[in-house]
Amino acid sequence: xxxxxxxxxxxxxxxxxxxxxSRYLAWIMDGKYRAPRALRWFEDRLNSxxxxxxxxxxxxxxxxxxxxxxxxxxLALQPLMPLNGDGKGMLAPSTIFHSVVSFMTNTDLQHYSxxxxxxxFSQIFFGLSNFFLSASIGFCGLVAIIRAFRSDTHLGNFxxxxxxxxxxxxxxxxxxxxxxxxxxxxxMTFESSVQVSTLERGxxxxxxxxxxxxxxxxVGPLAAFVPMKQLGTNGGGFFGMNSAHPFxxxxxxxxxxxxxxMMLFPFGLVLMFGRMLKRLxxxxxxxxxxMVLMIGTVIWAVYYDALQPNPGLTSHPLxxxxxxxxxxxxxxxxxxxxxxxxGLPVDQHLGNLEGKExxxxxxxxxxxxxxxxxxxxxAVNAEHDSLNPIAALSPMVGMWLNCIFxxxxxxxxxxxxxxxxxxxxxxxxxxxxxxxxxxxxxGREAKLALIALLVHxxxxxxxxxxxxxxxxxxxxxxxxxxxxxxxxxxxFSSASAxxxxxxxxxxxxxxxxxxxxxxxxxxxxxxxxxxxxxVSRFLPIIAPIAMAAYxxxxxxxxxxxxxxxxxxxxxxxxxxxxxxxxxxxxxxxVAALGPLAEHLGPIPFGG
Amino acid sequence: xxxxxxxxxxxxxxxVVLCCVVYPxxxxxxxxxxxxxxxxxxxxxxQDGAPVGSLLIAQPFTKDEYFQPxxxxxSYNGAASSSSALAASNYALRNRVATTLGPIVRYxxxxxxxxxxxxDIERWFQQDRFQGNPSIVLQWADAHNSLAQAWVAxxxxxxxxxxxxxxxxxxxxxxxxKANPGTPQPQxxxxxxxFFETFSRENPGKFPSAVTHTxxxxxxxxxxxxxNGGTDIQSTFFDMWRTDHADVPLQDLPGxxxxxxxxxxxxxxxxxxxxxQLDRVAAKWAADTKRDAPDVRAxxxxxxNEKAFAPFNGIAGExxxxxxxxxxxxxxxxxxxx
Numbered sequence: 001x002x003x004x005x006x007x008x009x010x011x012x013x014x015x016x017x018x019x020x021x022s023r024y025l026a027w028i029m030d031g032k033y034r035a036p037r038a039l040r041w042f043e044d045r046l047n048s049x050x051x052x053x054x055x056x057x058x059x060x061x062x063x064x065x066x067x068x069x070x071x072x073x074x075l076a077l078q079p080l081m082p083l084n085g086d087g088k089g090m091l092a093p094s095t096i097f098h099s100v101v102s103f104m105t106n107t108d109l110q111h112y113s114x115x116x117x118x119x120x121f122s123q124i125f126f127g128l129s130n131f132f133l134s135a136s137i138g139f140c141g142l143v144a145i146i147r148a149f150r151s152d153t154h155l156g157n158f159x160x161x162x163x164x165x166x167x168x169x170x171x172x173x174x175x176x177x178x179x180x181x182x183x184x185x186x187x188m189t190f191e192s193s194v195q196v197s198t199l200e201r202g203x204x205x206x207x208x209x210x211x212x213x214x215x216x217x218x219v220g221p222l223a224a225f226v227p228m229k230q231l232g233t234n235g236g237g238f239f240g241m242n243s244a245h246p247f248x249x250x251x252x253x254x255x256x257x258x259x260x261x262m263m264l265f266p267f268g269l270v271l272m273f274g275r276m277l278k279r280l281x282x283x284x285x286x287x288x289x290x291m292v293l294m295i296g297t298v299i300w301a302v303y304y305d306a307l308q309p310n311p312g313l314t315s316h317p318l319x320x321x322x323x324x325x326x327x328x329x330x331x332x333x334x335x336x337x338x339x340x341x342x343g344l345p346v347d348q349h350l351g352n353l354e355g356k357e358x359x360x361x362x363x364x365x366x367x368x369x370x371x372x373x374x375x376x377x378x379a380v381n382a383e384h385d386s387l388n389p390i391a392a393l394s395p396m397v398g399m400w401l402n403c404i405f406x407x408x409x410x411x412x413x414x415x416x417x418x419x420x421x422x423x424x425x426x427x428x429x430x431x432x433x434x435x436x437x438x439x440x441x442x443g444r445e446a447k448l449a450l451i452a453l454l455v456h457x458x459x460x461x462x463x464x465x466x467x468x469x470x471x472x473x474x475x476x477x478x479x480x481x482x483x484x485x486x487x488x489x490x491x492f493s494s495a496s497a498x499x500x501x502x503x504x505x506x507x508x509x510x511x512x513x514x515x516x517x518x519x520x521x522x523x524x525x526x527x528x529x530x531x532x533x534x535v536s537r538f539l540p541i542i543a544p545i546a547m548a549a550y551x552x553x554x555x556x557x558x559x560x561x562x563x564x565x566x567x568x569x570x571x572x573x574x575x576x577x578x579x580x581x582x583x584x585x586x587x588x589x590v591a592a593l594g595p596l597a598e599h600l601g602p603i604p605f606g607g
Numbered sequence: 608x609x610x611x612x613x614x615x616x617x618x619x620x621x622x623v624v625l626c627c628v629v630y631p632x633x634x635x636x637x638x639x640x641x642x643x644x645x646x647x648x649x650x651x652x653x654q655d656g657a658p659v660g661s662l663l664i665a666q667p668f669t670k671d672e673y674f675q676p677x678x679x680x681x682s683y684n685g686a687a688s689s690s691s692a693l694a695a696s697n698y699a700l701r702n703r704v705a706t707t708l709g710p711i712v713r714y715x716x717x718x719x720x721x722x723x724x725x726x727d728i729e730r731w732f733q734q735d736r737f738q739g740n741p742s743i744v745l746q747w748a749d750a751h752n753s754l755a756q757a758w759v760a761x762x763x764x765x766x767x768x769x770x771x772x773x774x775x776x777x778x779x780x781x782x783x784x785k786a787n788p789g790t791p792q793p794q795x796x797x798x799x800x801x802f803f804e805t806f807s808r809e810n811p812g813k814f815p816s817a818v819t820h821t822x823x824x825x826x827x828x829x830x831x832x833x834x835n836g837g838t839d840i841q842s843t844f845f846d847m848w849r850t851d852h853a854d855v856p857l858q859d860l861p862g863x864x865x866x867x868x869x870x871x872x873x874x875x876x877x878x879x880x881x882x883x884q885l886d887r888v889a890a891k892w893a894a895d896t897k898r899d900a901p902d903v904r905a906x907x908x909x910x911x912n913e914k915a916f917a918p919f920n921g922i923a924g925e926x927x928x929x930x931x932x933x934x935x936x937x938x939x940x941x942x943x944x945x
Contacts (some may be wrong), residue, residue, distance in 0.1 A: 006923045042621055048614045062611040065617055086686075116687050124627050132626045133619075161613045166622055178634045185663055188638030193686060196650065196658045196666075199934055200944075203667040204683065217661050217685035219648040223638055224631040241688040244664035244869030247648070252918030259838060310866075311697035315706055315853065339738075339750065339846065341846070342853035345712050346862055347879075350925065353866040355690045358677075360873040361923025365869070381870045383690035386700075471714055483694040487875040505692030603697035 003306055007298050007367040011291075014263040021264060022271030029143050030276065038061060039501050040165070046163050050154035053549035056144050057542050060092035060137060060197075064104060064538075071100040074126040082354060084119035085192030085492050090509035091117055092518065092524035101530045102327060103130035105537035106138055106182060106234055106407055108378050108500035109491075111508045111526055113240030115218045118128075120190055123238060126459060128225055135265075135408040136165040137233030139348035141541040142409030145416070146276045148548035149437055153551075170231055170264075177227035178262060179231035185250030188223040226254075230261035233407045235378030235500040243381040244369070255360040255381060258366060262377040269412050272408065277437070280565035286415060289575045293404045295368040297394045304391035305366040306351035311388060311603045317344035321601060338602040351393075355383025366391060369501075373398030374408035378500025384490070385503040389483065394505075399497035400587040401579055407498055410537075413452075413544050415575075420449040420547070422578035423564060435563060437595050438556040448547035457586040458533045459496040464489045464493040464590065472524045476603070478505030481605040486594035494527040496536040651935060660931050665872045668934060671891040672944035674876065674884050676930045677863055678707070681871025688870040701846065702754060706817070706866045709845030712836050715856040724857065725841040728848045733835050735812040735848055744814055747847060748803035754843075755799040768815060768831040769802050771794050779805055806833070812842050828860035859863070878915045887913070892937065895945045910936060 024062055027033055035043065052061065069591060074081070075096045079089050091099070097112050103126065108584025114123060140161045141261040149154045170433045171361040181186045195214045198204055202212035218239070225238050239245040249255050274283025319340040323333045365382030384395060398404055403414040414423055420436060424446045434441040465487050467473030478483030487503040494501055507519035519525075536602065556562075565571060598605070638646035653659040660666045665676040667683045681689040714726050737743045748755040759769050773780050773795075782800050783793060790797050806815065813833035818864035821827040832841070861880040889904035896903070914933055918924040938944075 002922060002924065006919075044619055046621070048610050052928070059610075059611045059614070062608070063615040063618065066612070070619060072625075084678045088656070098634040111917070113687065124631060125623065128631070129623050129627050133622055159618050162618055163621065166626065171625070175630065175634065179637060181633065182638040182642050182646050185645045185649055187648045188629075188642075190635065191647075194648050194650055194658065194661070196660045198666045199653065199659045199931065199938060200668050200670055200673060203669050215660065215664070215666050215683065215685050217648055217650075219665050221631050221635065223646070224634045228626075239688045239689060241870040241872075242692070244871055245688050246870060246874055250649075250663055252647075252923055256919075310695050310700075312693075312700045317853070340850065341701070342849045344701070344708060344849065345857035345859045346704065346708075346865055347859035350823070350861050350862055350877075352695070353696075353862045354693065355867070355869050357869050357873050358877060358924070359873075359918060360864055360929050361918040362917075362925065364923065380869070383692055385694060386690065389695055423757050478692060479694040479697045481696060483696050486694075503692070505688060505694075533705055587841050589687070598694070603696045604701050605696040606698060 002361075003363045005159075005363050006256070006363050007302060009262070010259045010367065010371070011295070011298075011306075014260050015266050015291075017264055018267035018271055019227060019258070021268035022275055025169065025268055025272040026166055026275040029272070032533065035167065036228050040272060042599075043160050043163060046159040047157050049157065050116045050158060051157055053148060053155055053545050055146065056155045057545055058493065060140070061538075062323040063158070063162070064137065067130070068100055071104060071130060073098060074122055078119055078122050078127075079571050081119065081121040081126070083121040083190055083192075086119070086569065086583065088117060088119045089512045089514060091516065092522070092526075093255040094523045095315075098530040099527040102237055102500070103127065103234070103357060103534050104134055105374075105420060105498055105533050106134040106232070106410075107495065107498040107533050108234045108236030108501065109495055109529060109533065110236055110500070111372060111510065111522065113509070114237055115245075117241040117511065120220050121190060123220060123225060125157075126235060127238070128228060129271075131232045131234045131236075132166050132170055135170065135234060136162045138408035138541065139165045139265075139269070139411070140411045142273070142412050143232040143276075144545050145413060145548040146222070146273060148545065149277060150551040153553040165490070171230065172235070173261075173264075174224075174227040174231055177231070177257060177398060178223045180257060181226055181250075181254055186222040186226060186254070187219040187412070188221055189219055191219055193218045195543040208492060213456040219247065223272035226258070227261060229257045229379060231265065233262050233266065233375050233377040235262075236343045239378060241380075241383075241504075243379045244355075244383070246357075246359075249357075249360070249381055251298065252360050252364070255364055255368070258379065258381070259371055262379065263375050263405065264467055265408055266375045266411055269409055270405065273412055277447075279437070279567065281433070284567075285441045285567055285572045286412075286575070287418075288573050289579070290403070290405050292576065293373050293579070294371070297374055297398050297404065298367055301370040301387075301391050301394035302363045304394075305369075306363040308388055309346075309348035309393075310354055312354075313346050313348075314343045316341050321527075322602075341604070352386070352388050354518065355386030357381060363532060366394075370398060371396045371499055373499055374404035375499070376402065376497055376499045379492065380501050383504060384414060384493070384501055385479070385487070385505045389595050389603075392486065392490075393595040395501065396486075397587075400460070400497050401583045402404075402497045403579060410498065410541065413540065417449045417453045417578075417580050418582065419575055420445065421453065422574050426564065426574055432562050432564070436551065436559055436566070438559065438563075439551045439554045440557060441551070445547045445551050448543045448550075453546075455536055455539045456496050460489070460492045461535045461586075461590065463528055463532060464492045465524075468494075472521045475520045476507040476525060478507060478591050482594055482597035482598065482601060483605075486598065489590050489594050491529065492524070492532060495532040496535065498537055531597060543585045609755050623904070633726050645738075651931070653935075654939065661793070661937070663933055664875050665868075665874045667930060668930070670944050671887055672895065672937065672941075673934045674881055674888060674928070674930050676863070677713060677838075677873050678867050679871040680867040683872065685817065689873055690869050690871060694757045695857060699749065699753075702751070705846035705849070706842035707865055708860065709842035712845070712860065714857045715858045717856075724845075724848075728845060729836040731848055731851065733812040733842055737851060742811065743844060743847060744807035747805050747844065748807070750798045752800050756796040756880045759795050759799045759802070764817060764831055766795055769798065769900075772894060773798065774800055775911050776805060814843065816840070874929055874931060875927040876930055878911065878928055881928045882908075886935075891944070892941050896941050906920050
């Protein structure tokens, strides 16, 4: 039973906290909060007046461009900046491009390792600034959509909205969490590393001079970094191994708080949506649908990973032979024998422990894996590459659906798209004009929703197919067979879902600009995933804002007998069905080629 | 447009000052003044006052007097955390676990209960039959080309041995080139499988391994030679031995002892793992301090139970031990290991 205690506690705690939080969020974003005079000065400085949707989106793009330039400068000038105790150089240009795009869009897919490649200055001024600002941008996108739905006379002001999100929401919570993190053991220093002589001198080996080697322990301003990484569903690790690293996640308590922190705002935003529209019951229905999907992914991951052994170490008594097409073999077919293997004497009652940390609890790795993709955080506290093959389907499905609470605002926006499509289809089936919030959904709105929705699969499937067929992908794979394909599919799913977790074995690290031995195909990976990230971030924010603006401009139809009610269980099932059917139609083939093939195929695969 | 740019600049300025300067500085002030130990990396000092490690970062131990942490895919490098990223379907994972197991695994039942399997692996290896077919090394190299290649690349002495072999087996190499026109000038790794095939035929029941000889003058030299026993054979061929003896009951080893962690720096092991190591640790300290083994064992066992803790008091997971913390206690209590 202990296995389920942790996920249940996380889900219940977050749900309870989300209610008061959503009330607070709506209160702030509706401008009912009167800031003290000192803080009002900042708002007045930032206020550029009321904006329509085009101006609002325009401001967002201008600000993002500025954020891109700023991030690029910080990383490119790293060798010249202070707080660089270990003298780290400049990253390869393509990696800088990729990292800046990735952090600016709340994706935080990392083709570098923070502990090896970034100075504390870069971690703070590049990482931390983007944590706050990129999360706020998605948040503001959702608020703009809500105001458009309400047919407000204007959408508010982008800059004021951003400021309010950062100052009144993220900062106070991050600060409180930061104190807990440092108390629990996360370092909070501007030093870069501490040199320690190991307890057993020379256990790390000896230097060329014959002296015992010291262990170099990288430290840094972790306690400021990590809470915001989680709260903003950013997920870009200070260390290469992210929240699996003992400084980034020192205890079971910080792991619990990391989970709650990343889910808190996605949960709260769904309820805020209902409060601001004064349709709280509608929000409950959406919340329930998301919760059903989330529970599904958690149970799947925990059952197949924490309750099942790692199949690589167990017995597979059936010897098999496979025939594979081969141009050189006689008869055009080559026979591949897969010998039987016996079980190794390993006690696996704690499930698959490869790539797991011990201190968080037995089911913590699998639980975190499911939650981090559902809310598109992308931090990891275990190695996803080493998850049991079938358990790895859970994080992949989370990224493919991309609407199980989802990132800051963006997940809720994606769910809106599914809703519009679902209502449109249902309306067509029963022969009634489809309506949402009393507004008729016309061809233009449905088209915009479809564009925003189809960007995601296109941006996953095309590059995955292309890379899987060429050296760009094949030379980057680190595991054989179907799992190698999964690595490629996972990387693009993560990029397109603006998630940021990865199957870390994939060779995509270019390293410093003067690295003599970068991963062979790192440059195409940097550039293509960078482009995928940009397209999959901005189209699904801009198109829905436009759609909401067009919809909001229409006259409200009176509530009638034929209106499809959006606050009933029926609507919930309609929504659930839409998500599952669209998701399955788009992604089942990838699932079959990747994790399912690995699970059903021979293990171990090849020599 | 220009208005947007101006406002964007203001927003960026305000946000950077607040989020990247004020916020971290405030936390830094609190951390350094209220929680200085944690804020600086939980660094603990040895008896001479020098920092020996961080309680949160695993470090390696090679001596038998100390408890061993989990294996590390990062080689315990505190500046480059890393996981193995090995998929379950990757034979490298199974091979890594099997090679660790070979020399240490024990029988579970019957008259052999508690005895090491290793001597039996050597005896089986010398018979040179696997699944009813002759030549174990040949079958091993055929089934696991990548392991054969890895052996050649592992060490300069290995590479040297194979280079010498190519010189004494010119005809075999020529035959390989004829059969593989794609590689007119084969590298050592291309020849790895052929090398083991030939080796297996010429040295049945043997495997190339490093042997150290000491001559009459006391000078020792290490060279690769065909051997029929030793750790290399016990570890490399344990998986195949196990396949031939699938039904023999063996003692299970704790899972966390054989798997690498997510960060490569996991500072904890399960209490179960520590208790598995307890016999070895206690026996060694008893020998060092010339005391009764059962007394020392009881003392260290008590220490383990005192130091054990579980995530959320056991609601979320099993009891754990911080390896450095316990080893530091042992070092302080019993002195330096011999």
